[in-house]
Amino acid sequence: MEVHDKLCTDCQAEVIPKTEQEAGPHVEEGFVATRASYSSCTTDSSKAADLLHDVHLGMLALPSGVSRCMATFVRGVYDYHHYLCDGIDDRGWGCGYRTLQTMCSWITNQLKEKELNSTVSHRVPSIPEIQRILVQLGDKEQNFIGSRDWIGSFEICVVIDQLYNVPCKLLHLRSGTELVTILPQLRQHFEHFGSPVMMGGSVDNSSKGILGVACGAGESYLLVLDPHFVGKPSSKQLQNEGWVKWRPVTTFLEDSFYNLCCPQLADC
Secondary structure: OOOHHHHHHHOOOOOOOOOHHHOOOOOOOOOOOOOOOOOOOOOOHHHHOOOOEOOOOOOOOOOOOOOOOEEEEOOOOOEOOOOOOOOOOOOOOOHHHHHHHHHHHHHHHHHHHHOOOOOOOOOOOOHHHHHHHHHHOOOOOHHHOOOOOOOOHHHHHHHHHHHHOOOEEEEEEOOHHHHHHHHHHHHHHHHHOOOOEEEEEOOOOOOEEEEEEEEOOOOEEEEEEOOOOOOOOOHHHHHHOOOEEEEEHHHOOOOOOEEEEEEOOOOO
16 A cells, blocks of 8 residues: 555645655655665575566567557566565565565666666665665654555655665556556656556555556556465466456546656666
8 A cells, every 4th residue: 555645645746745845866756765874685585586587478469459559568677576475474565565676676687787886785675674774764663664564656766766776756646547648658667767667556555566558549558567466476377367467547446546656777
């Protein structure tokens, strides 16, 4: 669920958890990140080695019945993080953390491949480490560490900026019906930056990754990655069971606001 986003129910435009005057050097649409020292960020390496990569491959075929469709996808390698994938039982509360870890895996792979930002972490943080980062930055109270509290798009932006010096752009929609209005921005994001996008909301409060967008003459779709899987999956199983799937934009809820976190790592 979007934890900080509950603050935005009174907002009528972008999500602005911090004032513009507080903004630092890595700011998009009112987002501010305050940097603090942090190190030794990693998931259980033995478990991480078993993670699947690029589970959307094979889903590049566009949805049936869509013609004259323009589609763009994530570019680069990511690992699929999901419930219990590292031995931590986060069922019912950890979907935001898992989507963040998937995004972090993409960023670290890009940094290693391009040898960019050699002074920042090239590791994926564990759930306890994510919680400690947010406490160190003053975003959460001390009792957040070890809790089962959700995180949303704002916290994800904070952690990504803190660990990798990568700014994120936050897109806020008052309703799922507004998704169609940002499809050009999503297409541009995948074309220019290529990173996975995190999507969360209020009524529709399950975190999800966005791996692509397809804009057709009739219906348009998002390629959605669901982190709620439990077990040892195969890519075929994930695709057959709908853990990664094309979802029509018209199926997102009218009575739920949505926030999208778009990492903007250049030169990917």
